[in-house]
Amino acid sequence: MPWNRKDLITIEELSVDEINTLFETADAFKKVLGRKTAKTPALRGKHVVNLFFEPSTRTRVAFEMAAKRLSADVTSLDMKTSSATKGETLRDTVENIRALAADIIIIRHSAPGSAGYIAKILDIPVLNAGDGAHEHPTQALLDCFTLREKFGSLEGRKIAILGDILYSRVARSNIWAMKKLGAEVTLVGPSTLVPHEFEQFGVHVSHNLKSALADKDAVMLLRIQHERQNASAFPSLNEYTSMFGLNKERLAWLKKDAIIMHPGPINRGVEIDSELADSEQSVILEQVTNGLAVRMAGLYLCNGGSAEAVVTK
Amino acid sequence: MPATWIKNGRIIDPKNNRDETGDLFIVDGKISARPAQDILDTAEVIDASGLVVCPGLVDLHVHFRVPGQSHKETIRSGTSAAAAGGFTSVVCMPNTSPAVDSAGTVQLIKDVVHREAVVNVFPTGTITVGREGEALAPTGSLASSGIVAITDGGKCVQNAGLMRRAVQYAHMFDIPVIDHCQDYSLSGDGVMNEGLVSAKLGLRGLPKAAEDMIVSRDVILSTHTGAHIHLQHVSSKTAVEIIRRAKARGINVTAEVTPHHISLTDAEVESFNTNFKMNPPLRSEEDRIALLQALEDGTIDCIATGHAPHTDYEKDVEFDYAPFGVIGLETALSLTLAQLYRSERLSLIGALSLLTHRPAEILKLKKGTLSEGADADVTLFDLDETWVPQDKKFFSKSSNSPWIGQELTGKVKTTIVAGRVVFDGTRILAD
Numbered sequence: 001m002p003w004n005r006k007d008l009i010t011i012e013e014l015s016v017d018e019i020n021t022l023f024e025t026a027d028a029f030k031k032v033l034g035r036k037t038a039k040t041p042a043l044r045g046k047h048v049v050n051l052f053f054e055p056s057t058r059t060r061v062a063f064e065m066a067a068k069r070l071s072a073d074v075t076s077l078d079m080k081t082s083s084a085t086k087g088e089t090l091r092d093t094v095e096n097i098r099a100l101a102a103d104i105i106i107i108r109h110s111a112p113g114s115a116g117y118i119a120k121i122l123d124i125p126v127l128n129a130g131d132g133a134h135e136h137p138t139q140a141l142l143d144c145f146t147l148r149e150k151f152g153s154l155e156g157r158k159i160a161i162l163g164d165i166l167y168s169r170v171a172r173s174n175i176w177a178m179k180k181l182g183a184e185v186t187l188v189g190p191s192t193l194v195p196h197e198f199e200q201f202g203v204h205v206s207h208n209l210k211s212a213l214a215d216k217d218a219v220m221l222l223r224i225q226h227e228r229q230n231a232s233a234f235p236s237l238n239e240y241t242s243m244f245g246l247n248k249e250r251l252a253w254l255k256k257d258a259i260i261m262h263p264g265p266i267n268r269g270v271e272i273d274s275e276l277a278d279s280e281q282s283v284i285l286e287q288v289t290n291g292l293a294v295r296m297a298g299l300y301l302c303n304g305g306s307a308e309a310v311v312t313k
Numbered sequence: 314m315p316a317t318w319i320k321n322g323r324i325i326d327p328k329n330n331r332d333e334t335g336d337l338f339i340v341d342g343k344i345s346a347r348p349a350q351d352i353l354d355t356a357e358v359i360d361a362s363g364l365v366v367c368p369g370l371v372d373l374h375v376h377f378r379v380p381g382q383s384h385k386e387t388i389r390s391g392t393s394a395a396a397a398g399g400f401t402s403v404v405c406m407p408n409t410s411p412a413v414d415s416a417g418t419v420q421l422i423k424d425v426v427h428r429e430a431v432v433n434v435f436p437t438g439t440i441t442v443g444r445e446g447e448a449l450a451p452t453g454s455l456a457s458s459g460i461v462a463i464t465d466g467g468k469c470v471q472n473a474g475l476m477r478r479a480v481q482y483a484h485m486f487d488i489p490v491i492d493h494c495q496d497y498s499l500s501g502d503g504v505m506n507e508g509l510v511s512a513k514l515g516l517r518g519l520p521k522a523a524e525d526m527i528v529s530r531d532v533i534l535s536t537h538t539g540a541h542i543h544l545q546h547v548s549s550k551t552a553v554e555i556i557r558r559a560k561a562r563g564i565n566v567t568a569e570v571t572p573h574h575i576s577l578t579d580a581e582v583e584s585f586n587t588n589f590k591m592n593p594p595l596r597s598e599e600d601r602i603a604l605l606q607a608l609e610d611g612t613i614d615c616i617a618t619g620h621a622p623h624t625d626y627e628k629d630v631e632f633d634y635a636p637f638g639v640i641g642l643e644t645a646l647s648l649t650l651a652q653l654y655r656s657e658r659l660s661l662i663g664a665l666s667l668l669t670h671r672p673a674e675i676l677k678l679k680k681g682t683l684s685e686g687a688d689a690d691v692t693l694f695d696l697d698e699t700w701v702p703q704d705k706k707f708f709s710k711s712s713n714s715p716w717i718g719q720e721l722t723g724k725v726k727t728t729i730v731a732g733r734v735v736f737d738g739t740r741i742l743a744d
Contacts, residue, residue: 012513089630111631112515113585132633133515169515197512 003301007119007126010135011176019180023145025297026290028310033069033293042300042310043072046103050076051094052129053109058264058288059129059139063106066295072104094118104303107131125302127295133167138298139263140173142291144181146283147218149290150259155182160212160254162187162244163222163271164233165194170263171222175201188212189244192233209244213253220261221246221271237270247273251281259283314732316340316352322361322693326368326683327666337366339689342732346685359734361693364726365661368669369401369432369690370646371681373491373569374545374617376466376638377403377434379425380418381410386622386710388422389429391642393743394620394709396736398642399725401690402433402673402680403620406466407444414439414450416458423459431735431743432728433690435461435678440479440490446470449479456486461676462543464491467592469527471497477534484540489676491543494527494552495593504633506579506594514583516632519594521549528552532559535566543675544568546619548593550603557612567675569617570604572641572648573715577601581715587628587635588715591621608667609658615672618645622711640709644702646694647721655722661696689732698724708741 003021011019032040048067052060060076067074079093094105105122107115108129115128115135130136147154159178165171165187178185179202186204187194199205206212213219224240234240246260260272260282268274277284300310317339325332338345340352348356377391386394395403405422407413413422419436426434438455442448444465452463463483469492470476480490500523505511507518524547531542532555547553547568556568573591578598581589589595607613621638628635646668653664673681680690702716728736735742 089626091629109631111633114631116585117631131515135515166512167515172513172515195512197509200509201513 003306006302008137008298008302009116009119009126009128011137011140011173011180012135014180016180019141019144019177022141022294022297022301023148025301025310026145026293029296029300030290030293039069039071041071042305043067043070043303046072046303047101048072048074048104048106048299049097049102050074051079051097051105051107052077053079053107054130055080056108056129058291059108062288062291063127063129063295066292067299069292070296070299072299090114090118091121094122098122098124104299127298127302130169133169133172135173136169137173138291138295139170140177141298142287142294143174143220143261143263144177145290145294146261146287150283151217153182154178157183157217158186158215159183160186160188160216160219161222162209162212162219162246163189163193164224165189165198165222167193167225168222174220175203179203186212186216190234190240209250210253213250216254216258218259218261219246219254222263223265223267224271241270245271245273246276248276251276261287263287314341316345316348316356317359317689317729317732318353318356319359319361319366319691319693322364322366324366324683325662325665327662328368328670328682329684330662331683332662337683337691339691339729339732342689344683344685344687344689359693359727363695364693365696366691366693367665368681368683369692369728369730370399370668371402371672371678372400372618372620372642372645373404373543373615373672373676375403375405375620375642376408376622377405378622379409380421385624387429388425388434389431390708390710391620391622392430392432392434393741394640394642394707395432396728396730396741397708397725398644399646399692399694399728400432400642401692401728401730402435402678404435404437404461404676406464407437407439408466408468412439412444413437413460414442414444416451416454419455419458419460431741432730433680435676437462437464437466437491439463440465440470441475444468446472446475449475449482452479452483452488453486456488460488461678462489462491465493467493469493469495469497473530473534476530477538480534480540480542481538484538489541489543491545492527492531493545494524494531496523496526499523499526504590504594505582506596508579508597510579510582514585516582519592521551521596521600524549524593525551525555528555532556532564532566535559535564539565541565541567546571546574546593546617547604547607547613548574548596548600550600553603553607553612557607560612567614568612569615569672570608570613571619572616572645572652573639575601575604575608575652576648577715585632587630587632588639588713588717590632590635590637591619591639592637605652605658608653614675616645616649616667617672618642620709622709623713624711625713628713638713640707640711640714642709643707644714644716644721646725647723650696650723651721689729691729692725693727694723694725696723698722700724
């Protein structure tokens with residue numbers, strides 16, 4: 001089970017074997033989480049620094065809790081209030097943090113490529129918690145981990161990703177991950193947010209919700225990032241909901257036992273009806289729980305841990 | 314000044330369709346017919362065996378950052394880079410700090426050029442005050458002070474009515490208007506070409522339509538005013554088509570393309586290397602091929618580098634935050650030869666015309682030829698010598714080049730300005 005990476009930056013560069021290694025490690029950590037004392041000493045003595053240049057609650061907390069479950073010390077920095085606002089470059093910021101003896105850095109940043117950029121600068125593991133609209137690898141891994149739990153395998157499964165694809169790092173990472181694991185992916189949403197260039201990634205692109213949802217095993221909703229939209233991407237949130245929002249009637253267009261996923265945070269009543277978000281078909285909270293195990297696996301593997309060691313513990 | 318006798322070179326003068334092995338003579342800073350023997354007896358002899366001897370190259374588009382940003386480039390370092398690249402005449406853009414929107418600033422630049430420059434520098438003035446796109450700069454005063462064109466260099470006047478007045482007014486002084494074609498309502502805050510690669514990387518796209526719209530506008534304004542508008546660094550296939558049709562109708566527009574836009578595509582950005590960040594951005598392979606075809610058929614008139622120096626620390630940031638632009642003076646000749654001559658799209662004489670008399674004629678500069686009596690600006694280069702650009706080894710003060718570490722072919726050996734050797738293949742001989 002190979003994992004020779006210092007960093008976890010993109011899904012695009014991971015092999016299927018590496019993804020499966022991470023899943024197997026996450027399986028083991030999920031069992032750990034089910035124990036009475038849900039903690040392992042894997043990263044004892046290590047100092048993990050969470051650098052969040054963008055607002056985040058669940059990803060930041062999930063990484064923080066994952067590191068603590070591995071017995072690491074954790075420092076979480078809200079970089080919006082840091083020296084970065086005084087004009088310090090990202091290179092200087094991370095080199096200073098490295099000089100303070102950080103052992104692992106987790107970074108979220110609005111600029112695509114930023115996590116890869118600091119991974120090249122630093123000699124310690126860097127985990128990408130979202131770089132602009134580029135990638136969010138741990139989100140895709142936890143999503144696919146959840147699908148794997150539900151279906152056993154993603155091979156041949158039909159999955160629709162619905163919403164703001166253009167600005168979504170979750171969509172990009174999931175496209176890579178799902179394709180690598182054998183799923184058939186359909187992107188659906190308004191033409192301004194789902195450009196046809198994506199067809200060249202080997203996915204289907206549709207602007208017709210009904211046909212796009214037909215016979216799908218799962219639908220992954222993306223948050224409509226209305227704070228990022230200029231007014232021209234679509235006329236209004238109401239119009240978006242009326243054309244592309246998931247409601248009970250439209251749920252019937254999917255396979256009967258299809259599951260509903262969402263990386264959060266949810267705009268209830270916008271991309272999804274509130275009652276669907278809480279329905280039995282929704283696995284939204286399972287995704288969150290799995291995010292802990294997946295991030296433990298990512299931290300552990302990038303720090304040089306082996307999957308076998310966890311499995312045999 | 315003693316005469317210079319350049320012996321046994323392959324003399325190429327595209328303006329006069331001359332390509333022959335022989336000698337070139339310089340007397341009193343001018344290209345001369347074979348002088349009398351007594352003059353030859355005392356002439357400085359340069360052995361050009363195995364070398365191409367051509368007119369000093371002409372670049373219509375450089376940023377020398379003076380006044381205001383001499384940490385990136387100075388007139389001395391910029392003209393040294395030009396000399397090392399075989400350029401003997403350059404046209405510098407007015408996006409300095411302050412912008413060149415007054416005769417006083419033009420005079421300041423001319424004073425620095427007089428003290429520091431090792432090649433000819435032709436300044437431009439702005440179209441609008443402060444390059445703000447709101448009020449016309451004093452074109453007449455700027456023209457009187459010696460600028461060769463007006464442009465908001467790096468910025469595009471968005472108000473079509475104001476641009477119409479600008480070209481009408483400049484036409485009265487026979488001053489061309491140079492435009493960086495970009496509709497900001499379409500380009501927004503994009504950082505790379507909009508397309509498959511931007512979709513993959515999650516970087517905000519700069520659509521080709523932003524360029525095409527303004528190229529169309531400028532063609533229309535030139536149609537209605539008769540004024541000459543020169544379109545900078547064309548990058549899109551559709552823009553090429555618009556220009557091709559305009560020229561067929563006799564519209565007074567000219568256009569340039571950069572060495573990087575004919576050599577590279579947006580696929581390079583996948584590395585997030587900020588030395589591939591430029592504006593207009595590197596486009597698709599389809600666009601790149603269209604640009605090469607446009608150079609072949611004359612739709613695009615010349616090659617210009619857009620030489621845009623930025624310090625290493627300014628470029629060593631996240632891709633989103635890096636400034637647009639790359640340097641180009643020292644690599645332009647090699648790249649032009651690679652894309653046009655070695656690829657057999659153009660003859661050597663055809664490729665060199667794009668760097669010599671054709672750019673000179675666009676701005677009516679009396680440069681770019683080896684005609685008898687012309688200023689003795691001459692470049693000697695080895696067509697086949699290979700070299701590898703290296704970080705920190707440029708004559709430019711900046712090293713933001715996409716070509717660092719890549720082997721290029723074609724090396725400048727001697728650059729002569731007004732009969733004086735200013736670059737000997739390794740050093741700048743300035744004073």
